[in-house]
Amino acid sequence: MEILHIENLSFRYPKCESYAVKDINLNICAGEFVVLCGQSGCGKTTLLKLIKRELAPVGEKSGEIKYNGTDIKELYDRASASEIGYVMQNPDSQTVTDKVWHELAFGLENLGLPQEAIRRRVGETASWFGIQGWFRKDTDKLSGGQKQILNLASVVAMEPQLLILDEPTGQLDPIAAADFISTLLRLNRELGITVILAEHRLEEVFPVADRVLVMDGGKIILNGRPENIERGLLSLNENHPMLSGMPGAVRIYNMLQRRLPDIFNPSELKPRGECLLTVRQGRDFLEEHFKGEGQGDVKPERQEEPYAIEMKNVWFRYERDLPDILTGMELRISRGELFFLLGGNGSGKTTVLNVISGLNKPYRGRILIDGKSIKDYRGNALYRRKLAYLPQNPQTVFLKDSVRADFVELFKALEISRADYEPKIEKISEKLGIEGLLDRHPYDLSGGEQQKCALAKILLTEPEILLLDEPTKGMDAHSKLALKAVLKELKTEKMTVAVVSHDVEFAAENADRCALFFDGSVISSDVPEIFFAENSFYTTAANRMARRLWKNAVTCEQVVEKCIEEAGKRRKTVGEDGNKTCEKI
Amino acid sequence: MEKMETKRAKKFNTVSFLVLCIAVPVIVIGGAWIFKDRQYAWITLCVAVLACVPFFLLFEKKEADGRVLVTVAVMCALSVAGRVLFAPVPGFKPVTAMVIITAMYFGSEAGFVTGAFSALVSNFYFGQGPWTPFQMFVWGLIGFVSGLCGSWLKKNRVFLTVFGIISGVVFSLVMDIWTVLWADGIFNVTRYAAAVISSVQFIIIYAVSNVVFLFFPGKQIGRMLERIKTKYMG
Amino acid sequence: MKAFSGYHPLTLLIYFLSVLMTAMFLWNPVIQLEALLGAGLFAAMLQNGKETAGDILFYIPLFIMAALANPLFSHNGVTILFFMNGNPVTAEAFIYGIALAVTLIAVLLWCKCYSIIMSSDKFIYLFGRAIPKLSLVLSMALRFVPLFKRRFHKVRKAQRAMGMYSSKSYTDRLKGTLLTFSAVTSWSLENAMETSASMKARGYGLAGRSNFSIFRFAPHDFLLLAFNVLLMLGTLMGAAFGELEFYYYPQISGSSLSVPGLLAYVCFGVLTLLPFIIELKEKILWKYFISKI
Known part of the structure; x- marks a missing residue:
C-alpha cells in the first residue's frame, strides 16, 4: 500500500532564482525503509520538511504530496502532527523540556490525551527504548546518543505511521550512531513504521535499506535498490x-x-x-x-624531526573530587606531522587538546611546545604564530555579525594594520574557497561552510601547530574531500597538525601517524597501515574486508x-x- | 470528544475562578487579622504575588506562537546563565537589560514574563525565599513598562540610558522596602536608610551594568531578535 | 530519595507555605524558636555532616550581626542600658534583635529545605494546569540554563585559544566577556527556532492540550495534608484569640499562658517537627529492614 505519493513537486524559497526542490515524483510504500542521500545543500532537508506540513518552509510550491491518499494540506491537524514524525539533526535543540519523562509526554500532551493514556503510552515507549534507567533524569544530563534516542522515542510515542529523519546521527560518534540506526531498524521491522532517513554515513544504512534515493541539485537523480545505486551513479558521472x-x-x-x-x-x-x-x-x-x-x-617511517608537541607523564582532572581524565599521558608529535588521536566519545580526547593548548593546566607532568615548556609562554605568546586550536563547534569561533568583521577583530588583537591584513584575508579565502561567504552572518552558513570559515579564522593567526577537534563531524563525503585537500596543502607548508577524531576512515586516509587514546593515556601509536592492522575492531571497513x-x-x-x-x-x-x-x- | 474536553476545561476554569474569588480575600484579610503586628508585611507580600496574576493571565490568554515561548525561555535562561559568567564582578548582572531588550522587541506581556521568570529561574539556582515574589513582580514590571515604551526606547538613546539607570536603582530600592517592613512591622526609616547605604556600591554597579549591557551586547542582541522576527515569523 | 520529598507536590507546597508563613509573620518567641528548631533538625537530616557544619559556620555570624545591629536602628524600649552617640541602647531593642535573628535564620533554613525538597518539576507540575504556557516556558528555561552555561565556557575557551580578550587589561577582558555573552545569545536564539520547530512538529498549538505528570496523590498524602490542616487550625486559632500576642516595645510583655495558647504552641511544634520525624522514621525503618535481611 502506498503511504506517500509525491507528484511533480517543485519548491522555491522567496527571493530565490533557482528551485530548491524540482520535479519530484516519488511513491513510498507502507513499511519501507528508504534512505535519502545527497551532498549538503542538495535539497534533502527542504524535501523532507515539505512532507511534514508543520515544518513546511514558506515559498512558492507546486505539485502534490499525498499521505495515505489524502493531500497533506487536507489532513486533520491531529493526524498530521501524530502520524508523520520528524527527527532533526541537532540532539540539543530538539529537546523542549527539562525532564526525560516530560519530554516523552510532550507530544501526547499536545494531542490532549488524558493522564492515564499518557502514563501508559509513556511507560510503554520508555520500556521499548530502554529508557527506564534514566526516565527521571534531567534531559541536560544525557549523552548525545541518549538525547537523540530520546528525541526519537518522544516522536514514536505519538504512534507515527511515517517517520522522517534528517541526518539524525550527524552529531553522534560511531557507536552511538550504530545504536541509533539499529533502534530505527527495529522500529521498522518490528512495528512496521515507514522510515525515510537522510544520511551521510552509508556504511550502516545501505545494507538495511529497502530503497535508496539520491538527490542532486533539488532533483531525485537515482531511485532504486541499494545494490544498484553505485552502478547508477557511475552511469551518470564517472567521478560523481x-x-x-x-x-x-x-x-x-x-x-x-x-x-x-x-x-x-x-x-x-x-x-x-x-x-x-x-x-x-x-x-x-x-x-x-x-x-x-x-x-x-607500509609508508616509510618519517625521518626524525624535532618534536613540535611533547607530553611527559601528564596528569589532569577537572576537580579535586573528580576522576583523572589524563593518567600519565605520554605523547610526542614531530614537526610537520599530521597526527590523529582516535578514541571513543567521552574518553577525554578533547581534554587532551585543551591541555596541549594551555586552556587546562595539568596538575602533574610537563608539556613542551616546540621544545619549550608551555609555562614559559607568557600571556598570549603561545597563541601568536605558534599554536591554534579549532574546537568542535565552529560557532564558538565567531563573535561578530559577519565573517569579515570577525577576521578584522582578530587582526586588531594581533595589531596588524588594515593595509597588511586585507591581502591576508583575500589569500586565505581563496585557499579555502570562502570568498562568497565573507559578508554573510556566521549563523546563516551551513555547517560545512561554518567549519571552513572557522578554520580560515584560525589559520589567520599563522600558526605552526594546528589542533583540530572532530573536524569531520556531520560532514558529507564532498566536504571531507575538501578538508582532505586543505590538510594536504597545510602539510606542504610544513604545518604540524594534530587531529582528535573518531572518524577511523578519514584518519586512515590522511594520517601520518595514528594513536588510540583510552583510559587517560595513549595505548598504541603507529603509522596507519600498522596501527589499523594491529587493531582487530577499531579499524576501517576496507581493512576488515x-x-x-x-x-x-x-x-x-x-x-x-x-x-x-x-x-x-x-x-x-x-x-x-x-x-x-x-x-x- | 474534543468539545467535551473543552467544556470540562471551561467548567474547571469557572469553578477555580469562583474559589479564587472567595479564597483570596479570605486569606489576605484573615492573614492581616491574625498576623496583627506584621500585617503590612503580609499585605505587601500578598499584593506582590497577586499583582503578578493578571499579567500572567494576559500572556496565557494571548494566542502565542511557539516561537515566542521559546524566545522568552531563551532570554530568561540567558540572563540567569549570564549571572554565572559575570559572577567575578558582584552586582554586574545582565538580567534587567535582557528583560528590557526582550520587551522592546516582543512586547509588554513577553517582557513581564521574561522579567518574572528570570527571577524565578535564577532562584532555583541561588535559593528561593520570600524575596522571590518581589523580584518577580519588580523585574516583571520593568519588562512590562519597557514594552509599553518600546518604540521610544528603540529610537532615543538618552531615554534608553536613563531608563536603564532608573530601573536598576528602582529594583534595588524596592527590594529593601519589604525587608524593613518585615523586620520591624512598620516602615523604619533608619533601618531602610542603613540598608540602602550599605548596598549603595552594588546599586551603582548595577545601574552602570544595565547601561553597559543595553548598549554593548544589547545592540547586537536587538539586531538578532529583529532578524529572528523577520526570518522566522514573517 | 528522601522520605519527605516522596510526598505529592501539593501536600508539600501547603506544608511549606503553612510553616513559612507562620514562622515569618507570627512573632511570638515560642513559635519562633519552634520554627528554628524544626528547620534546623530537618536541614540536618537532609544534608551530610560537612554541609551542616558549613551552615552553622555561616549562620552564627549572621545571627550575631542581625542581633547586634537592631539596637542601632531602634531606640524604643524603656530599659536603657547605655547611650551611644547620644542615642539610648535599650534591653528591649537588644532582645528584639535576637528574636529577629532567630526568625531570619528559621526562615532562611526553611527556604533552604524547601529548595531541596521542591525540585523544579514539582513546582512546574503545580502550576502546569492553571498556566500551561508559562509552565512550559519555565520548563524550557530550566533546560536551557545549564546548556547555555556550557556554551559560555566553550566560546570563552575558543576565544582564549586564539589569544583574544585574555590580556591583562581589564576593559579588554570585559569586552571579551560581553562579546561572548552576545555571541552565545545569537547562537542560542538561532537554535531556539529549531526547538520551536520541533515543538510544532509534535503538535504544539493544537486545541485542548492536556497535562501529564508522574505524581500521584496517595493515601499518605491525604493523611499528611489533613494532619497539616488540623495543626494549622490549632495554631491559628490561638493566634486569632490573641493568646499568642507578644510585645517587645516599649516593654516586653505577652499574654499569659492559656489553654488555646498552649494548644497553639503544641500544634505548631508538632507541625515543624513533622518532616524530621518522617525522615527519622524512614531511617530507623531501613536500619531495621537491613538488620532483618
Missing part, C-alpha cells in the same frame, strides 16, 4: 562526488570494476550473492577472487592497489604458462 561516500565494499567493488576491466571479464567479477554491501560480503568476494600475498605496503589477504591495506584505495598488483602478477604467469592458471582465478 557521492561515490566516495559509498560503503567500503561498494567502493572497492566499483573501483575494481573500473580499473581491471581487461583482466576480469565482468561476469566473473560479479559477486556471488545478490549484492556487495556489507563487510562480510566484501570480504567473501575478495577472498574468493584473490589469494593475497605479502602484507601490503582485506585483512586476511593483505594485513596492512587500510584504505579502499590500498586494497584496490593490491588487487591490481596481484592481478598484474597473475597476468604475467598466465602469459608464461598459457591458459593453465586461468581457472584458479
